[in-house]
Amino acid sequence: MMAHKKRLGMEVSIAVSHAVQLARAEAIAAYPITPQTHIVEHLSSLVANGELDAEFVTVESEHSAMSASIGAAATGVRTYTATSSQGLALMNEILFIASAMRLPIVMTVANRALSGPLSIWNDHGDIMAARDIGWIQIFVENGQEAFDHSIMAFKIAEDHRVLMPTAVNLDGFILSHVVEAHELMDQETVDGFLPPLVPYHKLDPAKPVTMGAFAMPELYTECKMGHQVALTNSYGPILEVWREWGELTGRHYKPVETHRTEGAKVVLLIMGSLAEVAETAVDTMRDQGIPVGLVKLRLWRPFPFADLRQALAGAELVIVCDRALSLGGAAGPVQAEVRSAMYPLAKKPHILGYAVGLGGRDVQPEVFEELVQLAQAEVKKGPSEEFHIYGVRG
Amino acid sequence: MSKAWDQVTWQEIEVGGVLTEPGTARNYNTGDWRSSHPVWDKTRCIKCGVCWTVCPEAGITEQPDGYFEMNTYCKGCGICVKECVTGCIKMVLEES
Numbered sequence: 019m020m021a022h023k024k025r026l027g028m029e030v031s032i033a034v035s036h037a038v039q040l041a042r043a044e045a046i047a048a049y050p051i052t053p054q055t056h057i058v059e060h061l062s063s064l065v066a067n068g069e070l071d072a073e074f075v076t077v078e079s080e081h082s083a084m085s086a087s088i089g090a091a092a093t094g095v096r097t098y099t100a101t102s103s104q105g106l107a108l109m110n111e112i113l114f115i116a117s118a119m120r121l122p123i124v125m126t127v128a129n130r131a132l133s134g135p136l137s138i139w140n141d142h143g144d145i146m147a148a149r150d151i152g153w154i155q156i157f158v159e160n161g162q163e164a165f166d167h168s169i170m171a172f173k174i175a176e177d178h179r180v181l182m183p184t185a186v187n188l189d190g191f192i193l194s195h196v197v198e199a200h201e202l203m204d205q206e207t208v209d210g211f212l213p214p215l216v217p218y219h220k221l222d223p224a225k226p227v228t229m230g231a232f233a234m235p236e237l238y239t240e241c242k243m244g245h246q247v248a249l250t251n252s253y254g255p256i257l258e259v260w261r262e263w264g265e266l267t268g269r270h271y272k273p274v275e276t277h278r279t280e281g282a283k284v285v286l287l288i289m290g291s292l293a294e295v296a297e298t299a300v301d302t303m304r305d306q307g308i309p310v311g312l313v314k315l316r317l318w319r320p321f322p323f324a325d326l327r328q329a330l331a332g333a334e335l336v337i338v339c340d341r342a343l344s345l346g347g348a349a350g351p352v353q354a355e356v357r358s359a360m361y362p363l364a365k366k367p368h369i370l371g372y373a374v375g376l377g378g379r380d381v382q383p384e385v386f387e388e389l390v391q392l393a394q395a396e397v398k399k400g401p402s403e404e405f406h407i408y409g410v411r412g
Numbered sequence: 413m414s415k416a417w418d419q420v421t422w423q424e425i426e427v428g429g430v431l432t433e434p435g436t437a438r439n440y441n442t443g444d445w446r447s448s449h450p451v452w453d454k455t456r457c458i459k460c461g462v463c464w465t466v467c468p469e470a471g472i473t474e475q476p477d478g479y480f481e482m483n484t485y486c487k488g489c490g491i492c493v494k495e496c497v498t499g500c501i502k503m504v505l506e507e508s
Contacts, residue, residue, distance in 0.1 A: 120428035181427060219430045228431035236417040241429050243422035 025199040030161035030188065031056035033200045034100075034126055037168035039070045040208040043098040043124075044215075045090035047075035047083045051105040052138045053190035054128040058100050080105035084112035084123075091121035092229055094217030096172060099123065102190055103130035103144045110148060116183045117152035118245060119229055122175035122215070123183040125153075126168065129290070129341075130190040131377040139378020140190040142290065142341035145318075146351045152245055154184040154252055155319040157289040161198035164188045166269055169208060173259045176215050180252040187318075189291040191378070201267070211266055250320050273322035274329045275314040278304055282311025284390055285333040285367075289315045289352060290341060292374070292381055299386035310390055315352065323359050330360065330367060337393045338371040339386075349405045368397050372408040379409065443471060446488030448503040454479055456500035463492035463501060 028036075035057050038046075046065070048058040064070040073090070077083045083099050091097040101109060106127055116123055127145055131137040145155065154174060158164045167186045175184040188194060219227055233241050257273070264270035277297050279285060286296050293314040303310045313329045313336075315322075330336055340350025348354060353371030360366045370393045375381040389408065396402040415424070426432060443449075450463075450472075459478045471486030493501045 118429065218427060219432075226434055228434075228436070229428065231429060231431050231436075233429065234417060237420060237425070240420060240422040240425055244425050244427075247422070248427075 023201050025201050027197055027199050029056060029195060029197050030164050030193045030200075031128075031195065032060050033161055033165045033198075033202070034168050034188070035060040035064065036202065037165045038098050038124075039064050040203060040205060041098075041124075041169050041172045041212055042096065042209075042214075043070070043072050043172075044095035045073045045075070045087070045097045046099065047077050047086035047090060047097075048099045048101070049077055049080050049083045049105060051080070051102045053130055053140075053194045054100045054102040054105070054126065056194065057126055057128070061098075080108040081112060084109040084116060087123045087125075088112065088116050088119065088121055091116070091123050092119070092221050094215065094220030094222075096176070096215045097121070097123045098125070100126040100128065102128040103132055103138075106144045106148055107132060110151075113148055113151040113153065113183075115230065117249075118241070120181040120218070120245075120248070121183060122172070122181055124168070124171045124175055125183065125185045126164075127185050127187045128190040128194045129187050135377075137377040138190075140192050140341075141376045141378070142187070142351075143343070143376075145185065145187050146342035146344075149319075149351060152182075152249060153319065154180075154182050154249070154256065155187065155317075156184065157187045157316055157318060158193070159291050159293050159314065159316075161193060161196070161200050162269065163271075164193060165200050165202070166263060166267070166271070169203070169212060170259050170263050170271075172215075173212050174252070174256050177252075177255045177259070178216070178218055180248070180255050181218055182249060182252055187290065192291045201269075203267070207266070211262070253317075253320050253322065256317065256320075271316060272325070273315075273317035274325040275316060276329050277312040277314070279311030279313060279329065279332070281309055282333060283309045284335045284337065284394065285311045285313050285330060286386055286389070287313045287315065287330075287336055287338045287352070287356060289318065292339065292341070295381060295383055296339070296386050299383035302383065303387060303390065308390065321355060321359070326356065326359050327363065330356075333367045335393055335397055336360075336367045336369045337389055338369060339375075339389070340371055340373045341375050343373055343376070343407070353405065368393075368402065369404070370396060370402055371405045373406070374408045376407070385409070441484040442469065443482075443484050443486040443488070446486060446506065448488045448490070448505050449486055450482055450488075450490070450492050450501045451504045452480060453500040453502070456498045458498055460497055462495055462497055466491050466495045 065074040132143040171184040260271040338353040
């Protein structure tokens with residue numbers, strides 16, 4: 019029996035805060051930053067109006083927001099926060115501690131470019147600068163996905179086989195400030211899906227423990243190995259939760275999703291909301307007889323190596339569209355990862371990368387059609403330069 | 413963790429590095445790398461306990477007879493020597 023399907027138009031940020039309310043978050047510590055503000059603003063109202071029974075900690079910075087989240091999660095309550103760009107950067111040192119302590123905090127990142135120059139607009143520079151924080155990292159493509167993953171993230175993070183903070187990335191403004199139709203859920207259905215949090219360890223005077231202890235050189239590597247194995251092994255439980263959600267709602271999610279990749283010689287690879295724009299472009303090109311497909315990466319950490327290799331198995335040319343730069347490096351972060359994933363294979367495609375949509379630069383469907391032409395021309399003339407910043411004047 | 417640190421495998425470390433036993437810091441003798449340590453001249457010590465009070469590392473223990481001695485957590489900083497009311501404490505090199 020599918021859950022009742024009622025579609026409601028609302029801003030994606032409001033839908034996310036509604037999801038957090040349905041998940042019965044018990045502690046929220048957040049600092050407002052554009053374009054994440056509407057999420058925590060609305061949550062603050064819900065708490066103030068008595069519609070959500072949670073402790074809302076109004077901190078003075080994101081460094082404190084993540085510190086307070088760690089403190090709250092350590093006491094064994096369901097903890098949520100949200101941030102963006104400079105806010106995520108200011109949290110940086112604490113993000114690593116949250117994951118090393120294996121605290122199941124859920125955080126929405128409304129992705130926004132990092133300064134400078136100062137930009138409030140969307141790209142993935144913020145999360146890519148925090149790529150190695152050891153969290154589960156998921157990217158969503160539209161409002162419905164943002165709503166769904168905001169609830170599922172708690173179930174994943176709190177699973178005793180996982181116990182890992184989880185970041186749900188949604189594109190700032192392009193998603194956060196757009197009104198979309200959402201299939202919402204009733205409280206009973208969400209309660210049935212997401213049971214109350216059962217802490218694995220918690221701060222409890224009746225049974226004292228030490229959290230966040232130091233490690234000498236003899237132990238640090240072993241601690242990191244445990245973290246690496248736990249994050250890699252979270253893959254199975256993540257899929258279980260997504261499968262259960264699919265059965266409950268009819269909305270199915272995979273670590274790597276494809277659109278018209280059957281027989282595709284050329285594959286565009288994208289994370290986030292731009293994938294929907296690329297779908298339009300792929301449909302147009304397919305209608306013209308160009309064998310182009312689209313691969314969408316949903317799970318960024320743990321990286322789904324096997325799924326990606328399978329999705330790219332028939333491709334001769336992969337065009338990775340990065341939304342962030344690794345200045346002075348070989349490629350954008352996603353391109354570099356995709357190359358690493360494909361390198362050990364005997365038969366591997368050309369993997370070209372184009373950085374698009376930086377700092378809010380609009381990307382129309384025509385851009386993807388042009389990228390396909392550019393990449394094919396480059397492969398033909400070979401050896402290719404392999405990485406370009408697309409659309410730069412001059 | 414009762415095993416020596418350099419014998420512990422990654423599988424044996426508790427989730428999140430949590431320490432479930434209290435007082436494990438006691439097992440780490442922080443003073444084992446000191447280069448010098450304090451020695452009390454009991455003929456001049458008045459048992460006032462200033463050394464015990466000012467020690468930042470709880471590295472001094474009161475003995476049953478009321479005099480003071482360093483313990484295995486003394487790092488050899490010498491604050492006790494500096495603050496001793498009667499000047500009865502001297503730092504002595506570890507080697508000697």
